[in-house]
Amino acid sequence: MASSIIAREELRKLVKELPFQEIADTPTVKYYTDWKVYEKLMDLDYAESVDTLPEHLTKSIQHKPAIHLGSDLTVSVLPKGVKAEKFDLETVASMEGLKPFTLVRADGGRMQAYHALRFNLGVKITVEPGTDFGSLAIASLGGQGYLGHHIVIEVGEGAKGEIIYIDYSVSPGLKTTVVEARLGRDAEVEVTNIVLHSSRSAVYTLRGFEVLDKASLKQYYLISGGRMTRFQDDNLLDGRLSSLKALASTVARPNTASDVIISSLHNGPESDGEVRARGVVVGNGYLAQRGVAMLGETARLAASEVESYIFLLSEKGKGYAVPVLEIHTGEITRAGHSAAVASLAEDTIFYLKSRGLDDKDIVTLVMEGITRFSGVLEKMEIPFNWLINLE
Numbered sequence: 001m002a003s004s005i006i007a008r009e010e011l012r013k014l015v016k017e018l019p020f021q022e023i024a025d026t027p028t029v030k031y032y033t034d035w036k037v038y039e040k041l042m043d044l045d046y047a048e049s050v051d052t053l054p055e056h057l058t059k060s061i062q063h064k065p066a067i068h069l070g071s072d073l074t075v076s077v078l079p080k081g082v083k084a085e086k087f088d089l090e091t092v093a094s095m096e097g098l099k100p101f102t103l104v105r106a107d108g109g110r111m112q113a114y115h116a117l118r119f120n121l122g123v124k125i126t127v128e129p130g131t132d133f134g135s136l137a138i139a140s141l142g143g144q145g146y147l148g149h150h151i152v153i154e155v156g157e158g159a160k161g162e163i164i165y166i167d168y169s170v171s172p173g174l175k176t177t178v179v180e181a182r183l184g185r186d187a188e189v190e191v192t193n194i195v196l197h198s199s200r201s202a203v204y205t206l207r208g209f210e211v212l213d214k215a216s217l218k219q220y221y222l223i224s225g226g227r228m229t230r231f232q233d234d235n236l237l238d239g240r241l242s243s244l245k246a247l248a249s250t251v252a253r254p255n256t257a258s259d260v261i262i263s264s265l266h267n268g269p270e271s272d273g274e275v276r277a278r279g280v281v282v283g284n285g286y287l288a289q290r291g292v293a294m295l296g297e298t299a300r301l302a303a304s305e306v307e308s309y310i311f312l313l314s315e316k317g318k319g320y321a322v323p324v325l326e327i328h329t330g331e332i333t334r335a336g337h338s339a340a341v342a343s344l345a346e347d348t349i350f351y352l353k354s355r356g357l358d359d360k361d362i363v364t365l366v367m368e369g370i371t372r373f374s375g376v377l378e379k380m381e382i383p384f385n386w387l388i389n390l391e
Contacts, residue, residue: 006106006107006113006116008089008117011106011113011116011117012117014107014110014113015042015110015113015114015117018107018109018110018113019109019110020033020035020038020039020109020110020111021033021035021109022109030320032259032288032290032320032322033228033230033259033288034228034257035110035111037202037227037228037257038111038174038202038204038228041146041173041174041202042114042174044145044146044173044174045145045146046071046120046145046146046147047071047142047143047144047145047146047147047171047173048071048143048144048145049143049144049145049171050070050071050141050142050143050147050171051070051141051142051143051168051169051170051171052141053065053139053141053166053168054168054386056382056383056386057166057168057194057380057382059381060380060381060382061135061137061164061166061380065137065138065139065164065166066078066079066082066084066136066137066138067084067123067125067136067137067138067139068139068141069121069123069138069139069140069141069149069151070121070141070143070147071120071121071143071147072121073086073121073123075123078136079131079133079134079135079136079161080131080133081127081128081131081132081133081159082125082126082127082128082131082133082136083125083126083128084123084124084125084126085123085124085126086121086122086123087100087122087123087124087150087152088122089116089119089122095124097126097154098124098152098153098154098180098182099152100122100150100152100178100180101116101180102180103180103181103182103208103209103210103234103236104178104180104206104208104234111176111204111206111230112178112206114176115148115150115176115178115204115206118146118148118176119148119149119150119176119178120147120148120149121147121148121149121150122149122150122151122152123149123150123151123152124151124152124153124154125138125151125152125153125154126154126156127153127154127155127156127159127161128156128159129156129157129158129159129184130156130157130158130159131156131159131160131161132159132160132161133159133160133161134161134162135161135162135163135164136161136162136163136164137163137164137166138151138163138164138165138166139166139168140165140166140167140168140175140177141168141169142168142169142170142171142173142175142197142201142203143169143171143173143175144171144172144173145173145174146173146174146175146176147173147174147175147176148175148176148177149175149176149177149178150177150178150179150180151177151178151179151180152179152180152181153179153180153181153182154181154182154184155181155182155183155184155187155189156184156187157184157185157186157187158184158185158186158187159184159187159188159189160187160188160189161188161189161190162189162190162191162192163189163190163191163192164191164192164194164380165179165191165192165193165194166194166196167193167194167195167196167197167203167205168194168196168197169196169197169198169201169203169226170196170197170198170200170201170226170390170391171198171200171201172200172201173200173201173202174201174202174203174204175201175202175203175204176203176204176205177203177204177205177206177207178205178206178207179205179206179207179208179209180207180208181207181208181209181210182209182210182212183209183210183211183212183215183216183217184212184215185212185213185214185215185239186213186214186215187212187215187216188215188216189215189216189217189218190217190218190219190220191209191217191218191219191220192220192376192379192380193219193220193221193222193223193376194222194376194380194382195221195222195223195224195225195229195231196222196224196387196390197224197225197226197227197229197256198226198227198390198391199226199227199253199254199255199256199391200226200227200391201226201227202226202227202228202229203225203226203228203229203230203231204230205229205230205231205232206232206234207232207233207234208234208236209233209234209235209236210236210238211235211236211237211238211239211242211243211244211268211271212238212239212242213239213240213241213242213268214239214240214241214242215239215242215243216242216243217235217242217243217244217245218244218245218246219233219235219244219245219246219247219248219262220246220247220248220374220375220376220379221246221247221248221249221250221262221277221374221376222249222371222374222376222377222380222382222387223248223249223250223251223258223260224250224251224252224253224256224258224387224390225250225251225252225256225257225258225260225287226256226258227255227256227257228257228258229256229257229258229259229260230258230259230261231258231259231260231261232260232261232263233246233261233262233263234263234265235262235263235264235265235273236265236267237264237265237266237267237268237271237272237273237299237302238267238268239268239271240268240269240270240271241268241269241270241271241272242268242271242272243271243272243273244264244271244272244273244274244275245274246262246264246273246274246275246276246277247276247277247373247374247375248260248262248275248276248277248278248279248289248373248374249277249278249279249370249371249372249373249374249376249377250277250278250279250280250287250289250370251279251280251282251285251287251367251370251371251387251388252279252280252281252282252285252286252287252317252319253282253283253285253388253390254282254283254284254285255283255284255285256285256286257285257286257287258286258287258288259288259290260277260279260287260288260289260290261290261292262275262277262290262291262292263275263291263292263293263294264292264293264294264304264306265292265294265296266293266294266295266296266299266302266304267296267298267299268298268299268302269298269299269300269301269302270300270301270302270333271299271302271303272302272303272304272333273293273302273303273304273305274304274305275291275292275293275305275306275307276291276305276306276307277289277291277307277308277309278309278310278311278370278373278374279308279309279310279311279319279321279370280310280311280313280366280367280370280371281310281311281312281313281314281317281318281319282313282314282317282363282367282388283314283316283317284314284316284317285314285317285318286317286318286319287310287317287318287319287320288319288320288322289308289310289319289320289321289322290308290320290322290323290324291306291307291308291322291323291324291337291339292306292323292324292325292326293305293306293323293324293325293326293335293337294324294325294326294328295326295327295328295329295332295335296328296329297328297329298329299328299329299332300329300331300332301331301332301333302329302332302333302335303332303333303334303335304325304334304335304336305334305335305336305337306323306324306325306336306337306338307323307337307338307339308321308322308323308338308339308340309321309339309340309341309342310340310341310342311342311343311366311370312341312342312343313343313363313366313367319341320341321339321340321341322339323337323338323339324337325337352365364388367384367388368384371384371387
């Protein structure tokens with residue numbers, strides 16, 4: 001997946017010439033992202049006003065994020081053993097260790113080239129080997145206009161800790177975010193992802209997490225998309241005995257559209273991946289929820305499970321649960337996938353109403369159950385009513 005940094009003139013050319021996607025997605029041969037939304041916003045000026053994190057989120061992390069990306073970078077008190085340095089495209093060549101556009105491609109599509117050309121803020125976060133860094137909170141905020149954030153995270157061998165990643169965008173505008181992270185040998189990292197967008201904001205997010213020998217990555221997601229949200233997480237299990245556990249709760253509120261892709265990509269022998277997602281669609285919301293498991297030729301004795309389930313709570317809503325399983329090695333431990341899109345059965349509705357619940361109560365009950373699946377809502381003490389009423 002590696003790509004060398006491309007000159008700005010070449011990037012401008014790629015933005016004009018590259019398609020948003022090379023080919024339609026298989027197996028359904030369908031584009032799940034409405035790329036026209038992004039295309040209409042690509043000429044926006046840089047945002048001068050930036051969204052403010054609501055009290056519900058700052059309270060949940062007990063203090064302001066240690067790393068705060070808006071129109072500029074703010075770094076407060078970092079955990080012991082953690083460093084953060086600002087960068088732009090011109091300074092990438094002089095950086096040490098993991099560099100931008102190592103785990104994702106700058107020329108991988110029009111939005112990636114656009115991000116490389118225009119991103120206004122980059123930060124590299126380094127965790128020293130053997131560090132127990134506790135909890136590190138990172139916030140990426142939207143604004144009224146365009147904002148582009150690029151985050152590189154290098155976790156040293158044997159380091160342990162939690163990253164709280166907040167992606168919050170409510171203003172009319174466009175934000176692109178790329179995150180590239182590498183977990184060194186024997187590292188153990190848990191990432192709590194809070195992704196909240198309003199029906200006025202369009203956000204494109206591409207993330208690559210590389211997991212090396214015997215390293216462990218746990219990802220927990222609460223995703224409620226906006227006008228158009230494309231959120232793609234490629235978890236690269238490149239090391240022997242590397243592991244991934246991913247649990248996602250996704251919500252498509254009225255007048256919002258989300259394309260969520262969570263992948264477990266195996267190259268390491270005896271690697272183990274698990275991706276489980278639950279989604280709910282309300283009103284005329286749109287949700288594509290895609291889980292991908294790919295076991296490469298070198299992933300001998302690997303194991304991978306992918307499942308995706310969506311509940312439709314309105315006849316106006318649309319949901320697509322798409323599991324993809326590719327096996328390129330002749331010897332695996334196990335591999336499986338499952339998916340379903342369903343509405344509440346009439347007998348279930350009848351039973352709930354017989355217990356005194358009305359239609360609104362039933363919708364709320366199902367939504368709350370789905371949003372609690374990943375554990376993020378309870379852990380971060382985010383009020384459910386506030387979440388579902390985000391405009």
